[in-house]
Amino acid sequence: MIPGSFDYVVANSVPEAVSLLQQHGDEAKILAGGQSLIPLLRFRLAGPSILIDINRIGGLEYIQETDGTLHIGALTREADLDNSSLIRDRYPILLDTSSMVADPVVRNWATVGGNIAHADPANDHPATMLAVGARVVAVGPAGERIIPIEEFFTDSTFETTLRPDEILTELRIPAPTERSGGAYFKLERKVGDYAIAGVAAYITLDDNGQVNYAGIGLTNVGPVPIKARDAEQFLLGKSLDDASIHQAADLAAAAAQPTSDTRGPVEYKRAMVRTLAVRALRKALARATGGK
């Protein structure tokens, strides 16, 4: 399949990319890893008049923790997360997530920034970023803007609050505290498929072992990435035991808005959200209390 016609231009710096976006507005698309965009172009589901290739911008591929924050450059490849000892040791929820994105060959090019900016409810990182309370760094003509992840996605599929002349440059994630942990569980029919359902859970416990932060995000069970707010609220101030975990999982399942398709009927997907939420919360608790 051959994509429709478009112009192609390389941006060698973030300011150059921003200026090209200013020039071309929403006729332009940013080409990062291309692992979602190029298939869309081939199927002619997207038809931008110009692609701005940002792969040659130096300095946008990094994973570093400074001052209590993990900084992930937008061009960081999924494979870089897979192979990072910092991620494996301190942010296992991110390794859970990256290792479930598509397949290992796709992950060599697929970028974390693209996974978020594409805003596909079937993508895996949005749920995890909603769970951990990430912030998105966007750069536009007026400079840098920090967007909390829950304000990044909108109520419309594939839509974000990025302006047409802004580019996503970094994701910021709070560093783990002594009693915090998270996990991402995805049910898929086969490697490389989108999720039947996916659940990310992240918790922080206070000195008494009670939850003082809970984040729960859902993958591919609605028109947009879903933040299960009722489940999060319910967990605050509670101890995580079988009863509270199951109640939270019920609330997470209630937050899902799946549709019936080849991956299964609504009831099945909702049941899978419940099951995956139980597993993710149990794993998050285990990791928050020193387990793996």
Place this chain on the structure above:
Amino acid sequence: MSTHHISVTINGTIYEGDVDSRMLLVHWIRDGLRLTGTHIGCDTSACGACTILVDGKATKSCTMFAVQADGRQIMTVEGLEQNDKLHPLQEGFHEKHALQCGYCTPGMMMTSLALLQRNPNPSEHEIRVGISGNLCRCTGYVNIVKAIQYAADKMQASEQVPVTAGEGGE
């Protein structure tokens, strides 16, 4: 539509050409350069038949534009054989009967090559995860795993032997 002049090193040879921005890398390699060892399978980024190495990274060449390859180093399946001698992966696929129809084989070997370069002694699990982006509809994968293990053993053994030791013998 913009046209771009590109220069790409493939299997050690520099190829130049003018490509439309929308030309996929796999089409340039197959139709433009007639290097037809790289296959097109699903055309949906799923099957991995078109896998090549771009700057050493296993890459689905149906999911990259030719213009993006400008200035990069590429290796295709045609680059495996050196001096009329099969690469240990090719030998392994032959010895272990790791192909039937052969359609997935070039992509499978290129993914395996990148895997072995990063992890010279992978476990069976690591091999199975490593090739999970490459689909084979014939073999059931068992013999492909064996072939990669064969190549891993052979490549490790040859690294331990001085280069001159194998020459002139037999």
